[in-house]
Amino acid sequence: MQIYLPIAEISVNAFLLLGIGGVVGILSGMFGVGGGFLITPLLFIVGIPPTVAVATSANQIVASSVSGLLAHIKRRTVDFPMGVTLLVGGLIGSGIGMVIFNYLKSLGQVELLVNLCYVVFLGVVGGLMFIESVRAILRSNKGVIPTRKRHNWVHNLPFKIKFRVSGLYISVIPPAAVGFFVGFLGAIMGVGGGFIMVPAMIYLLGMPTKVVIGTSLFQIIFVTAFTTMMHAVTNHSVDMVLALLLLVGGVVGAQIGTRIGAKLKAEQLRILLAMLVLGVCIKLGFDLFLTPADLFKVG
């Protein structure tokens, strides 16, 4: 069934969009990532103009994150004080990031920078997580119970707060800084930043994996809602029909994803997310080196 999208000004297959939304929704519910780093390239392939793809995927991520978050709230795996701390840092970071982004855009090489950012961050984050999860799985197969490293330098900073759900008593500075950094990168790379946020919460803040996902979804909702509004007001590039088709698939997928996630062990979840991140990294890396079909680009 073909449907004409009023803002994207192109006719596409409705079932294809439902499918894309569904797949990304499953991943979102499983791993707590928004899925922006997946859905935007997929929409490019379908033929949606880049500005519409970026803006509309932000809107669809709001929907799948709300759906996933509600499932996590029922399971009591959302750390709200932690989420708010991350969010405050995140909004400040994303505000500054947007200023820098517009400056780079005026210089003309923003696209290359974004791609390089993707390859470097996806590669580092995915690689480290992959190695760590493989070690964790090997350890648990040997029957050794891992001891969580309770104290590193992060735990010696002032302004300590109890984050009860996460079982942490740490300073608000590290979470706020993580939020700021992710918000900043997110604004430059045009994504919510879940794939950086999730590993940062696990490894830098030492939060339990199951709490990380719900908390990450909580802060992603606000960051992507902010992004959606910015795009709707400044570029008029949010396509409501496209968003509706994606999010119908997305919210259903997120519910399924949350249930799959609940059945898997923490280190299994981490290794799957690591593989996904590395896969996208390799694809983007290849594109930088591969000879394009046409040596000119329109638009």
Added chain:
Amino acid sequence: MKQFLIALFVLLALPARSDEIVLGLSQDAVAITANFTGSQILIFGAVKRDSAPDPADKLGIIITVAGPSEEVTVRRIERRFGIWVNTDRVDVDAAPSFYAVASSAPLTDILKEVENLRYSIATQNAIRSVGASVSDSQEFTDALIRARQRQDLYQTLEGQVDFEEDTLFRTAIDLPSNLTEGSYATRIFLTRNGMVIDEYDTVIPVDKVGLERWLFLMSQQQSVLYGLLSLAIAGLAGWGASTLFAALRR
């Protein structure tokens, strides 16, 4: 076909001038609805004349349909340090979003180059690019034409106009599904021995209708409300799915 013939008889009954184009269109407007998958417009007509044509003359019909023009940036991609990066750019001043040129014979046979330039008929002449900062700006224009041809936005339909007895002509132009809104300028040229002897201009409006139009206007004119509505739909859909799945589990 019956309608087509009736229309032709009506057209032929009109008062005459020497070698004049009379025209009919299968539809005088294109409406983009939610299930729009492209459209075909039939352009037909006749050459009205007082006396029989001189058999030595070579007559030709050329039909062009052009969408609204806009500025387009074309970038060259080059390999630097092993990776492909954007280098030179050319801002093409005005390129039609859609351009089809159909003719009764190969363009070079029925149109002199000077007339082609004067009336901006061939696709490369319909694109305006002046003051480019690079020496080979023609390559950038060619790249733009290639890219749009791949999307069926630029069509060269040489020999696709049926021109019978040097009098009746008809052609069909396929409008693709990735069509933009606007006034589509349609021109019909009658040529004799390569020179344009008559031109007929008309406009086919292409507009979004119904829900498509409403959403588009709202996104432009009430963007804050539009953004909030998008977020509300997203939030509701998320909540709805969560509630539905919770109910299904019970």
